[in-house]
Amino acid sequence: MEKINILIVDDRxxxxxxxxxxLERDDVNLISTTLPNEALRLAWEMDIAIALVDVQMPEMDGFELVEILKSNPRxxxxxxIFVTAISTDAKYAVKGLNTGAVDYLYKPLNPYVTSAKVDSFLQFVRTQRDIVxxxxxxxAYQKELIKAKELAEQGKKIKENFLANMSHEIRTPINGIIGLANLLEKTxxxxxxxxxxxxxxxSSNSLLGVINDILDLSKIDAGMFKINRTATDLEEVCHAxxxxxxxxAKEKDLELITSFDPDLPKNVSADSLRLNQILMNLIGNAIKFTNKGSVTLKVEIMDRKGNNLQIRFSITDTGIGIPTDKIEKIFETFEQADESTTMNFGGTGLGLSIVKNxxxxxxxxLTVDSCEGQGSTFCFVNWYEVLQDLPETKEKHLDxxxxxxxxxxxxxxxxxINKFLIVKIMKDWEVIADFADNGQEALDKLRDNNYDLILMDTFMPVMNGLEATRLIRTDHIPGKKDIPIITFSAAVMENDKKAAIDAGANDVLxxxxxxxxxxEKITQFINKQALML
Structure with a gap:
């Protein structure tokens, strides 16, 4: 135990x-002097915790000594504690306490009282030092936490930037594929x-879903993931x-079997996109790890509570199965049951992690029952609210x-490719369209022409769409700062959309x-502009 220094000052x-x-004991170090000035030096040089000071001393009395001690930050x-033989009159005690003392001891000293008081102050000093x-x-821990938080935020920002850039780079060509397929469909x-x-x-929408899966995992980690429930035909989702x-399945000569509960309702409230992701991953996995036999999707009602149904989707295969000690591992990100699995069957190990989340x-x-060498059954069980059958309507995309x-x-x-698609779209809609390859070219065209609206890509060379939008909003081109601007980007992170709105975009696609x-958005802004004129 660290010794505590006690200073005794008395002229006798x-x-x-x-x-x-x-006061002598093992846990204290006693330092004494008969000279007040010497006492000041000792107090300055040594870590003094408690001082017992005589009140009446020549040259400098105890009150003066304590006033000097209390005026020095060190x-x-x-x-x-004042030690005195003078009157116990209250005015002396008040004067001493006002000077900065914490207690009084009166001569002749009572050994028990003296020892008890010093013990209590020793305990107080230890407590205070422990608190310090x-x-x-x-x-120090807070500084480490702040540093760790800054590093985490930096890592998160790097991750978000990477995901946004990769999302843009991959989604852009997929956008072209989907657009071209839509144009071909009309021929x-x-x-x-x-x-x-x-x-x-x-297939292209499924590929887009894979990219969204990676973004979804990021959103799940960030607590930003949302489930959007709408009227969903479960049989239709399964058939798709x-x-x-x-x-x-045909390539591997596998039989794909479906079995639907006859009492399955037409429409339930569900997030069809997420259900599609779950079934795509589970059935896709079953086909991947099955070399002969069949894969069966069975949808059945397990329980009813009022207007809600508990429905089980079970996917059973006759594939390689999973060893009992590897079942938990397969749900971890980028993990598969065995090192040889990747070599023999391929894959990233992302699928089941996404399904689990x-x-x-x-x-x-989500449950799994498997027997190595015989096959596996994955089951997803969830409650769904039954919706009344919706009236038959003509599909919107045919209008x-x-x-x-x-x-x-x-x-x-x-x-x-995107420019080709938009040229075709604008032509079909009889829109007079001018095209720019970057933000600077867009500003130049806006300076020389009048437009009802701007469609602005976010990521472009020379000058990106956000910078061009900001310049327009600051009246960089006189008289054009209020033109409606719709930005569109292959990046889908929330902060990308916020950045576009903050830059001055009216809407984001x-x-x-x-x-x-x-x-609809073009119509909305064109009509709004017309009302303002």
Whole structure:
């Protein structure tokens, strides 16, 4: 235990000897002097915790000594106990306490009282020093936490930037594929070609889903993931997945079997996109790890509570199965059951991790039952609210989008495929369109022409769309600062959308966008501009 320094100041050596005899113990270090000035020096040089000071001394009395100690930042925290033989009148005690003392001892000293008081102050000093030590440790820990937080935020920012850039780079060509497939669908095609276009659309949307999966995992980590429930036909979702994966099953000569509960309702409230992701991953995995036999999707009602149904989706295969000790491992990100699995079957190990997270976020339960060498059954169980059957309506995408009248739009887009698609769209809608390859070129065209609206890509060379938008909003081109601007980008992170709005965009569209949605937004802003004129 660290020794605590106690200073004894008395002009009479015999009094010092008496106090030392009373206070001597293993956990204290006694320092004494008969000279007040010497006492000041000792207090300055040594870590004095408690000072027992005689009141009446020549040259400098105890009150004066304590006033000097308390006025110095280095010695102001010393606990001072006055030792006096003068009257016990209250006015002396008040004067001493006002000077900064914490207690009085009266001569002749009572050994028990003296010892008890000093013990209590020793305990107080130790407690205070322990608090100071803990505070310093806490401050050091806080500094480490702040540093760790800064590093985490920096890492998060790097990760978000990487995801945004990769999202843009990958989604841009997929946007072209989806757009071209939509244009081809409107041309004269044979039944076989129509089926191929349909599969191309499903495949490209599925590829887009894989990219979204990676972004979803990031959103799940950041606590930003949302489940969007709408009226969903469960059989339709299942058939869409089976139709898409049937090609892979045929290639391996596998039988794809479906079984639906006859009491399954037409519509339930569900996030069809997330359910599609779960089934795509589970059935896709079953086909991948099955070399002969079959893969069966069974959908059945397990329980009813009022207007809610507990529905189980079970995917059973006759594949390689999973060893019992590896079942938990397969749900970890980038993990597979065995090192040889990647070599023999391929894959990233992302699928089941995504399924596990999606199942948890949807409020459902994911289970697996497997026997090595015989096959596996994955089950997803969740509660769904039953919705009344919706009236049959003509599908929106079959409705012709009406052309515009005397509308001129500036389109800033650097990707040649996307530009080709937008040229075709603008032509179909009878829009007078000018095109720019970057933000600077868009500003130059805006300076020389009048437009009803600008469609601005976010990522472009020379000058990006956000910078061009900011310049327009600051009246960089006189009289054009209020023109409606819709930005579109293949980056889909929330902070990318916020950045566009903060730059001055009126609205944001994510690539690939629905033609109807673009048509609606253009109509909305054109009508608004017309009302303002």
């Amino acid at each position: 050596p015999e009094n010092i000897i008496a106090l030392e005899a009373l 010695t102001k925290d010393i606990l001072v 030590k803990k505070n310093k440790e806490l401050e 004269t095609l044979t039944a076989e070609q129509n089926e191929m276009i349909s599969l191309l659309q499903i 997945v089976i139709n898409l994966l049937s090609i892979r 999606l199942a948890r976020l949807k409020g459902g339960v 012709k989008l009406l052309p515009f009248t005397n509308v001129r739009i500036l389109v800033a887009e650097d990707n040649p 994510s690539k690939p966008f629905e033609l109807r949605l673009l048509h």
